[in-house]
Amino acid sequence: MVITVASGKGGTGKTTVSTSLTFAVSSIKSVSHVDLDVEEPDSNIFLKVPIQREEMIWLPLPTVDYSKCTFCGVCQRVCEYNAIFVFKNNKEVKVFGELCRGCGACTAMCPYGAISEIQRFIGVFSYGKRGNISFYEGRLNIGEYVATDAIRWVKKRLSEINTSDITIIDAPPGTSCPVIHSMKDADYIILVTEDTPFGFFDMKLAYKVAKKMDKKMGIIINKALSGYDEIRNFAKEEDIPILMEIPFDRKFAKSYADGITLSAYSDELKNKFLDVFSYIEKEVHNA
Amino acid sequence: MLELAVVSGKGGTGKTTFTASLAALVKNKVLVDADVDAPDLHILLKATKEQEVPFYGMKKARIVQEKCISCGICKQVCRFSAIDVIDGRYVVDQVACEGCKLCFRKCPRKAIVMEDSLSGHWYVSNTPYGKMAHGILEVGEENSGKLVTIIRKQGMFLAQKEKADYVIIDGPPGIGCPVNSTITGLKYAIVITEPTQSGLSDLERLLDLMEHFNVLPFVVINKYDLSPSKSEEIKEYASKRGAKVKGLIPFDETVVKALSEGRPVVQYAPNSQVSLKIKEIWASIEAEISPS
Numbered sequence: 001m002v003i004t005v006a007s008g009k010g011g012t013g014k015t016t017v018s019t020s021l022t023f024a025v026s027s028i029k030s031v032s033h034v035d036l037d038v039e040e041p042d043s044n045i046f047l048k049v050p051i052q053r054e055e056m057i058w059l060p061l062p063t064v065d066y067s068k069c070t071f072c073g074v075c076q077r078v079c080e081y082n083a084i085f086v087f088k089n090n091k092e093v094k095v096f097g098e099l100c101r102g103c104g105a106c107t108a109m110c111p112y113g114a115i116s117e118i119q120r121f122i123g124v125f126s127y128g129k130r131g132n133i134s135f136y137e138g139r140l141n142i143g144e145y146v147a148t149d150a151i152r153w154v155k156k157r158l159s160e161i162n163t164s165d166i167t168i169i170d171a172p173p174g175t176s177c178p179v180i181h182s183m184k185d186a187d188y189i190i191l192v193t194e195d196t197p198f199g200f201f202d203m204k205l206a207y208k209v210a211k212k213m214d215k216k217m218g219i220i221i222n223k224a225l226s227g228y229d230e231i232r233n234f235a236k237e238e239d240i241p242i243l244m245e246i247p248f249d250r251k252f253a254k255s256y257a258d259g260i261t262l263s264a265y266s267d268e269l270k271n272k273f274l275d276v277f278s279y280i281e282k283e284v285h286n287a
Numbered sequence: 288m289l290e291l292a293v294v295s296g297k298g299g300t301g302k303t304t305f306t307a308s309l310a311a312l313v314k315n316k317v318l319v320d321a322d323v324d325a326p327d328l329h330i331l332l333k334a335t336k337e338q339e340v341p342f343y344g345m346k347k348a349r350i351v352q353e354k355c356i357s358c359g360i361c362k363q364v365c366r367f368s369a370i371d372v373i374d375g376r377y378v379v380d381q382v383a384c385e386g387c388k389l390c391f392r393k394c395p396r397k398a399i400v401m402e403d404s405l406s407g408h409w410y411v412s413n414t415p416y417g418k419m420a421h422g423i424l425e426v427g428e429e430n431s432g433k434l435v436t437i438i439r440k441q442g443m444f445l446a447q448k449e450k451a452d453y454v455i456i457d458g459p460p461g462i463g464c465p466v467n468s469t470i471t472g473l474k475y476a477i478v479i480t481e482p483t484q485s486g487l488s489d490l491e492r493l494l495d496l497m498e499h500f501n502v503l504p505f506v507v508i509n510k511y512d513l514s515p516s517k518s519e520e521i522k523e524y525a526s527k528r529g530a531k532v533k534g535l536i537p538f539d540e541t542v543v544k545a546l547s548e549g550r551p552v553v554q555y556a557p558n559s560q561v562s563l564k565i566k567e568i569w570a571s572i573e574a575e576i577s578p579s
Contacts, residue, residue, distance in 0.1 A: 008325050010460035011299010015485065039461040040297055040492065042485035060366075080345070080387050103387035104366050142495045145464040148429065152367070173298045173460055174324035177429040180382050196546045198303065202325040209426045228547050248543065250513070257483040257514040 001284050002167045004186035006210070008202030010173035012194045013222035013246070016256055018170040019046040021190075023263040024273035025166060026132035032164035035137040036182045037172040038123060038150045046261045049135035052128040057138060057153045059102035059146065061120035064093045068114035075106035075115060098145065123150045125157060134164055148177045155181065175205045183210060187284045189217040190243065190276075195225045200234070207238070216283055218243040220276075243276045288446050289576060290439070290454040292321070292469050292476040296489030298460035300481045301509040304542055306457040307331045307551040308565045310416040313573075316453035318414065319442035320421035321435045321469040323407060328457045329421050331549055334412035342422065342434050344406030345386030348379045354398035361390035361399060382427045404428075409438050411445065418445045432468040435459070439469070462489075462496045470502050475576055478504045478530070482517035487524065494528050504530040505572055511535035534568035536561055 005018035015037075022033040023046075035043040044051075062075070062084060073086045075093065083099035084106055086092075097120050107115045123140040138154035140147055151172075171182035183189055189210045193203035203219070210217050219235055224245040235242050246252065246262070246269075255265040263270035293309070295302045303322075310318055310332055320328040328334075348369075350361070355377055362370040362377065369383035370390065379390075381404065391399040406429075409422035420441040422434050442454045458476070459465040470476055476497065480490045490506075497504050506525045511518040518535060525532050537560050545555035553562040 009298065009327070010325070011297060013299075039463045040485070040489045042297075042488065045484040045488065078388070078392065101385060101387065102366060103385065103389055104364070105387050105389040105392070108364060108389060109392060140463070142462065142492055143467070143499050145432065145467065147461075147463045175426050176324050176424060176431055177382065177427060180427045194299075196543060197330050197549060198327040198546060201327060201330055205325060205426065212426060223543070225543065225547065248540070250538070253510070253513050253538065257481075257517055259484045 002186045003188045003190060003280060004169040004171050004183050005190045005192060006171040006179060006183060006206050007173055007192045008175060008206035009199050012199050013192050015042050015170055016262060017192045017220055018168055019043050020262040021273050021277060022133060022168045023261045024270045025277050030132040030164055032134045032162050032167040034167060035170045036151050037170055038138040038140040038147050039172060041137045041139050043170050044135060044137060045259050047133060047135055049128045049130040049133055051126045054124055054126045056121050057123035057125050057150050058119040058121055059149055060117040061097055061100055062095055062106050062115045063118050065114045068112045069093060070112055074109055074111060078105045078109045122146055125154055148181060151178050151181045175209050180209060183213060186215060188280045189215045191217055191219050192222055193219060193231060194223045195221055195228050200231050221245045223248040244272055288452060290456060290473055292456040292458045292473055293479060294458035294476050295460055295479045296462060296493035297486050300479045300486060302479050303327050303457055304552060305479050306455060308553040309455050311551040311553050312566060312569050313453055313455060315451050316455050317417055317442055317445045317449055317451045318419040319438055319454055319456040321438060321456050322459040323422045323424045323431050323434045324459060326421055326423055329412060332414040332416060334414045334419055336410050336412050338411040340409050341405055342407040342409055343403045344428060344433060346401040347381055347384045347386050347404045348390055348399050349402050350377050350379055351398050351400060352376060354396050356396055360393050364389050364393050407434055418449060420445060432464040435465045435468040462492050470500050473502045475503045478506045479509050480506060480521060481510050482508060482514040482521060487521055494530060505533045506530050507533055507568055509536045510538040512537050533571055534564060536564045
């Protein structure tokens with residue numbers, strides 16, 4: 001079973017919820033936690049799993065064999081990302097790695113077989129295990145554009161090595177491609193929102209994505225306040241369960257600042273997360 | 288005229304709250320919301336749309352079923368796993384397609400067409416604080432960097448028209464493509480961080496990125512009193528990196544209340560500790576930058 005924790009808006013408490021859920025579940029069975037927020041992976045600040053292995057995340061990058069190249073310009077013409085330029089006069093082909101998506105068009109279309117591919121390092125995939133928690137993380141290199149490609153790489157690698165029955169995914173914020181890739185395999189999606197018009201507006205965007213993908217989902221309201229009812233009304237209208245409300249409380253903000261999951265901070269909250277988990281388990285298995 | 292972006296790395300540190308307060312404080316400016324993934328500034332500033340323009344990103348592939356002979360070459364060559372076989376028919380997954388055209392070029396029956404896909408919209412709006420350029424991506428679209436570039440250009444255009452001194456940009460979270468598009472070519476950006484381990488580790492990545500683009504950071508630590516020791520650590524880190532810390536803002540429920548009311552905090556509670564601090568921070572930043 002795969003549970004993806006998503007939010008739309010950044011900073012609403014995705015990582016708080018996903019790590020607290022992982023921590024709670026790990027008290028009863030083994031669980032995999034995957035941090036797919038490759039631009040800012042923060043889960044392990046809370047889970048503190050020692051990293052045992054690191055692998056290179058890479059994309060294929062064209063390289064030119066000048067003994068075969070005639071500077072005909074086909075590679076430049078077929079590249080949709082403006083990542084390869086042919087300078088006929090200088091007899092040079094320049095590849096701009098940071099623009100290249102590794103689609104392979106230039107390699108496949110070169111009439112002279114002059115292009116082959118090397119590996120371009122775009123990030124680091126790391127994993128480790130502590131007690132019942134198996135932890136996986138993708139981390140994009142600074143200045144890289146290709147979050148989606150890094151996520152695709154991590155997911156492929158996970159399909160080879162992650163054998164756990166329960167996987168909890170910490171998704172990136174937003175509603176664009178990387179988020180969709182993080183939701184694609186989910187059996188259940190937890191939408192985390194804060195109790196403000198911002199949180200609500202962005203959660204609706206994430207909700208639209210999940211609904212379009214026909215996913216089961218529930219809402220967790222973080223930093224809950226009284227007096228703002230729109231999220232609760234929306235949940236009622238759309239018939240989405242509110243799984244939990246985490247009160248707006250300085251204590252919780254502080255436990256976050258100190259890098260402690262809510263489940264480690266309080267047994268009461270840990271039990272609430274376990275209730276949420278068993279509810280989701282039932283929902284998924286009744287499908 | 289000077290473009291000034293408010294960025295954060297980590298989401299939820301208070302970027303939009305701070306930008307909205309600048310909207311109320313800074314005289315003679317136009318506003319830009321460069322977060323096209325989860326835009327919020329228009330809600331807080333009660334923007335009314337004046338102009339709406341569709342945004343087309345990359346063309347995407349579609350397989351014309353009548354011509355397809357199910358040879359499978361497209362699926363073989365696609366590196367993005369964007370071709371699915373459903374009930375024996377080859378179809379393109381529009382979300383996964385990155386528009387590289389390799390399937391289009393390799394199809395022996397010319398059964399693949401490349402089509403425009405609506406990727407989002409951009410807007411020019413009126414707010415009580417001046418003109419604003421913003422946009423939103425369609426669900427599941429990429430190319431946010433391209434849309435951000437368009438919106439920034441639109442902001443500059445508005446600023447010239449309005450003879451504004453500043454373009455204030457509310458940035459997206461993260462350090463990826465849209466952030467690169469937001470800060471590239473800027474002289475200064477304000478970085479809002481918070482005293483948490485995630486805040487610090489995201490700040491490190493963001494400062495690396497800004498160094499890469501040669502943008503000068505002004506650091507503001509929001510909710511600093513949640514962890515005075517972490518705030519101290521961030522201050523030390525920032526000064527080690529040569530980034531100026533321009534001020535510390537206390538944690539205050541007034542901010543959340545102002546948000547729920549849909550007003551910038553400096554207007555909702557002008558004499559609160561938070562508001563006084565934000566005014567002080569802006570005065571100190573403005574003293575250092577001179578728009579030309």
